[in-house]
Amino acid sequence: MASSATVTANQLIIMAELKLFRTWSSPFPLRVVWALDFKGIQYDTIFEDLSNKSSLLLQYNPIYKKVPVLVHNGKPLLESLVILEYIDETWKQTPLLPEDPYERATARFWAKFGDDKVLPSIWNVFIKQGKDQEEAIVTAQENLGFVERQLTGKKFFNGETIGFVDLAFGWLAKLLSLWEEVCGVTLIDHEKFPLLSEWIQNFADAPIIKESWPPRDKLITKYQALLEVYTSKEAPK
Amino acid sequence: MANEVVLLDFWPSMFGMRVRIALAEKGIKYEYKEEDLKNKSPLLLEMNPINKKIPVLIHNGKPVCESLIIVQYIDEVWNDKSPLLPSEPYQRAQARFWADFVDKKVYGASRKVWSTTGEEEEAGKKEFFEILKTLEVELGDKPYFGGETFGYVDLSFITFYSWFHAYEVLGNINIEAECPKIIAWAKRCLQKESVAKTLPDQKKVYEFVAQMRKRFVSE
Numbered sequence: 001m002a003s004s005a006t007v008t009a010n011q012l013i014i015m016a017e018l019k020l021f022r023t024w025s026s027p028f029p030l031r032v033v034w035a036l037d038f039k040g041i042q043y044d045t046i047f048e049d050l051s052n053k054s055s056l057l058l059q060y061n062p063i064y065k066k067v068p069v070l071v072h073n074g075k076p077l078l079e080s081l082v083i084l085e086y087i088d089e090t091w092k093q094t095p096l097l098p099e100d101p102y103e104r105a106t107a108r109f110w111a112k113f114g115d116d117k118v119l120p121s122i123w124n125v126f127i128k129q130g131k132d133q134e135e136a137i138v139t140a141q142e143n144l145g146f147v148e149r150q151l152t153g154k155k156f157f158n159g160e161t162i163g164f165v166d167l168a169f170g171w172l173a174k175l176l177s178l179w180e181e182v183c184g185v186t187l188i189d190h191e192k193f194p195l196l197s198e199w200i201q202n203f204a205d206a207p208i209i210k211e212s213w214p215p216r217d218k219l220i221t222k223y224q225a226l227l228e229v230y231t232s233k234e235a236p237k
Numbered sequence: 238m239a240n241e242v243v244l245l246d247f248w249p250s251m252f253g254m255r256v257r258i259a260l261a262e263k264g265i266k267y268e269y270k271e272e273d274l275k276n277k278s279p280l281l282l283e284m285n286p287i288n289k290k291i292p293v294l295i296h297n298g299k300p301v302c303e304s305l306i307i308v309q310y311i312d313e314v315w316n317d318k319s320p321l322l323p324s325e326p327y328q329r330a331q332a333r334f335w336a337d338f339v340d341k342k343v344y345g346a347s348r349k350v351w352s353t354t355g356e357e358e359e360a361g362k363k364e365f366f367e368i369l370k371t372l373e374v375e376l377g378d379k380p381y382f383g384g385e386t387f388g389y390v391d392l393s394f395i396t397f398y399s400w401f402h403a404y405e406v407l408g409n410i411n412i413e414a415e416c417p418k419i420i421a422w423a424k425r426c427l428q429k430e431s432v433a434k435t436l437p438d439q440k441k442v443y444e445f446v447a448q449m450r451k452r453f454v455s456e
Contacts, residue, residue, distance in 0.1 A: 063338070063371065075327055082333045089326040101313040102299060108306045113287065146287050 018043040021057055021069040023050060025214050025222060027171035028080040029068035034167050035087045037208045039094050043070075081111055084164060096164040110150060110157065111168035118143045119171065125187060126179045126223075127230040133185070140187055144196065151195035155202055166203060172196075173203040174213055182223045242267035243295040245281050247274055249445045251344075252304035253292040254396035254435050259308045261431035262392075263315040305336055305393060312389075322389045335375060335382060336393035342368045343397055350408040351446055352453040362410055369416045376422055391426055395436070398423040402439035403446035 020036070020043050022029030036043055048057055048067055060069045060076035070077040070086075077083045088096045097104050121143050124136035147169070150157060157165035177200075180186050190197045203209060244260070244267050246253035260267055272281055272291050284293045284300035294301045294310070301307045312321040323329050346368055349361025372394065376382055382390035401412050401423075413420040426432045 072327070077327075077330050078334055079337060082330050082337065085333065086326055086330040089329065101310055102296075102301070104313065105301045105306050105310040108309070109301075109303055112303060112306070 017073050019046055019071040020044070021046045021048055021054075021060070021071070022067050023048050025219060026067055027175060028066075030212060031080045031167045031170060032068045032070055032083050032087070033212050034162075034170065034208060035084050035096060037212065038096070038162065039087065039091045041087075041091055081115070081168065084167060088164070096158075096167065098158070098163070107158075107164045110147075110165045113143075113146070114165075114168050114172075118147060118169075122172075122176065122179070122187065125185055126183050126227065129231065137185065137187065141192075144188065144193060148193050148196045151199055156199065162203065162206060162209075166199075170203065170209065173200045173209070175219075176200070178216065178219055178223060182220060182227055240265075241295075241297050243270060244268070245270050245272055245278070245284065245291050245293040245295070247272050247291050248437055249399075249442050250291060251396035251400060254399065254437075255304045255392055256292045256294060256307050256311070257435045258392050258396070258431050259311045259321060261435060262319045262321065263311060264318070265311070265315060305340065308389065308392065320388075321392060323383070332383070332389040335372075335390040339372075339390070339394045339397075343394065347397065347400065347404055350404045350410070351450055354454050358408065362408055365404070365408075365410075366415050369412070369419050373416055373418045376418060380425060381422070387426060387429055387432075391422075395423060395426045395432055398426075399436040399439055399442050400446065403443040406443055407446065407450060 018036075018041065020029065020032055022033070022045060024047060046054070046056070048054060050067070053065060057067070057069060058065055060071060061078050064078065066078075068078075068080055068083060070083045072086075072090075077086050084096060097107055118140075121136065121140040125133060125140050128136050150165075154160075156162050157169065176188060180188075188196055188200070204213075242260070242265055244253070244256060246256070246269060248271060257269075270278075270280070272278060274291070277289060281291065281293060282289055284295055285291075285302045288302060290302070292302075292304055292307060294307045296310075296314070301310050308321060322332055343365075346361055346364040349357060350365050353361055372382075379385075381387050382394070404410060405412060427436070
């Protein structure tokens with residue numbers, strides 16, 4: 001986030017009227033952080049402890065009780081991809097979605113595929129063991145194969161610059177290698193997924209992404225603990 | 238190039254119906270192709286190789302998949318009449334949120350009502366009514382979810398109404414008794430030509446669902 005020393009009066013008002021509820025580690029609010037940072041928009045951050053949710057969060061998101069919540073002029077916005085479209089429509093600089101309707105539909109499709117299929121299939125690889133894990137790996141790599149082909153001839157899913165789909169897949173760029181390390185399975189190797197491997201590098205290296213990413217050692221500890229919870233639930237085979 | 242619009246669909250699909258309503262609202266001429274989901278056409282597999290599902294809208298040879306994405310596409314391309322989404326960004330975000338809520342919640346819960354038995358079915362019914370009651374609160378005193386006019390959220394949910402009779406018979410529930418506002422809203426939507434002409438006969442849907450139920454439940 002920009003230093004507060006040089007903000008103008010206008011920016012102070014905007015800052016006071018834009019609040020983002022997030023946790024230190026969840027990748028979904030990070031999409032909103034990136035979108036706002038890419039557009040150079042100032043905002044206040046409220047860090048939530050999901051084991052002890054604030055009354056404000058529950059008031060703004062009574063249905064899902066989750067982060068992110070973006071509050072703009074007192075009005076709450078929920079669901080990270082919905083928030084991204086709102087940000088794109090409200091602040092027109094550095095557009096996240098393309099202008100052409102067909103390209104927009106394509107971008108929305110891939111973001112949804114990422115959330116509905118890719119993420120759950122990779123999470124399954126992380127938490128399962130034995131034969132279940134082997135099957136999960138097949139599904140995950142099939143999904144990743146579709147994603148890989150989307151990068152043909154492009155640096156980012158959006159083309160030359162980072163856009164909506166890149167932000168939607170941001171968790172892949174940063175969390176996947178971490179999960180691979182914690183559970184000891186390699187899903188993306190340079191030979192099978194050369195384009196994805198390169199995209200991961202390019203995305204992770206972008207300054208805004210780098211600056212906002214939670215500390216790696218803290219994340220490793222968190223996911224190691226999570227994995228232990230899942231493995232202790234597994235019935236002996 | 239002439240506007241060539243083809244819709245790959247399956248008549249009882251509440252997702253396909255959303256696209257049919259959107260096309261009707263905009264007065265778009267299109268070719269309807271009925272898919273046999275047990276024997277998917279090469280065209281469907283070519284146009285949606287990733288999910289292999291209907292609906293697929295093919296516009297001038299290019300496929301658009303996922304019903305709500307298709308509806309937004311239709312709204313953006315044919316933007317000269319009958320807007321489906323609001324024009325103001327916050328209202329658009331609200332519309333997207335609620336349509337997404339319908340997608341995430343209604344199908345899953347309703348499926349438990351007609352395809353399971355015993356405890357799982359009872360849990361499904363409870364969940365189904367909780368979801369409908371949440372939608373009732375959101376509807377409030379408005380004639381439509383969109384406010385004064387039928388819009389994106391109405392479109393995303395009204396298609397499930399064609400399955401309500403099936404849910405009621407197979408699940409032994411009374412939706413009007415539990416959620417009268419939802420039924421009143423649905424009947425209001427049915428006064429629109431685009432909706433009335435799109436939604437299939439509830440009895441026909443019931444017969445279809447009853448057949449499908451046999452695959453899951455032995456009775």
